[in-house]
Amino acid sequence: MTYRIFIDGAAGTTGLQVHERLDAHPSVTPVALDDAARKDLEARRGMMADCDLTILCLPDDAARDSAALAAEVGARVIDASTAHRTAAGWDYGFVELTDGARDAIAGSARISNPGCYPTGFLALARPLVEAGIIAPDAGLTVPAVSGYSGGGKGMIAKFDAGEMPPHGAYGLSMAHKHLPEMRLYAGLDHTPIFLPSVGAFYAGMLVHLPLHGAQLAKRVTAADLQHVYEARFAGSPFIRMGMPNANDPEMAASMLDAAALAGQDHMELFVFGSGDESRFWLSARLDNLGKGASGAAVQNMNIALGLDETAGLSV
Secondary structure, three states, X not given: OOEEEEEEOOOOHHHHHHHHHHHOOOOEEEEOOOOXXXXXXXHHHHHHHHOOEEEEOOOHHHHHHHHHHHHHHOOOEEEOOOOOOOOOOOEEOXXXXXXXXXXXXXXXXXXXXXXXXXXXXXXXXXXXXXXXXXXXXXXXXEEEEEEHHXXXXXXXXXXXXXXXXXXXXXXXXXXXXXXXXHHHHHOOOOOOEEEEEEEOOOOOEEEEEEEEHHHOOOOXXXXXXHHHHHHXXXXXXXXXXXXXXXXXXXXXXOOOOOOOOOOOOOEEEXXXXXXXXXXXXXXXXXXXXXXXXXXXXXXXXXXXXXXXXXXXXXX
């Protein structure tokens, strides 16, 4: 059986990446409206009604409007925007994060795709909160850097024109739109201090979680942290440890390349610790357009349709 998938917003960066993956998918046919019809209300409503599932690749306000259209015709939706990530009635599409998430997505009509930065942060933080290593009332700091494709077509054009610095920090108002999602799904009482930045590379991402041993709820070693992640994500085709053992000397002496997973749909986790186990540096590496956006949307689509979770994706 072949499923028809409507990409609402196929001309944007995320939409193009979704379309590319679905073009290579053995069980689906991607469809999109042409420029003349893509803002036509009736055309969009009709496409949603005629397709098996709709993926929204739109700005937040437009995504809310499209979600309302989908509800009118009973269409199943995956929203790649920020609009519904903490909204009631939507299932959060980070499949590996919690027990039961996969079953919820499989039966859901409204799935919110996780953000790119939250994907890395939550993979690092949530398992440690669940394990009682990070207390819910902990104050966390999250430095991160993304490729400039995360800023969409406007930022891509500025980098291509040489109008952007090689590296710059943003979100200086400390009100980044990912923060509610990061706090809620990590199970934290306090909003983290989030320090996002963008570098002069197209795609890729590093999300860091530095921790002092003294701020943890129990005494642990780097190997303990490694084991928590290995247990949480065991069997996942899309989340793997970036080195075989915590404190691996060769890895610790090298440099993590933020763009190393560009074009890939999986994520790597790293655990580094000081010699006396008093400080830890946890990192997640992923493609902001892959596991951080379009790859995750296709993974969620596969689960929602009962298909092989890895179909159309690089593993």
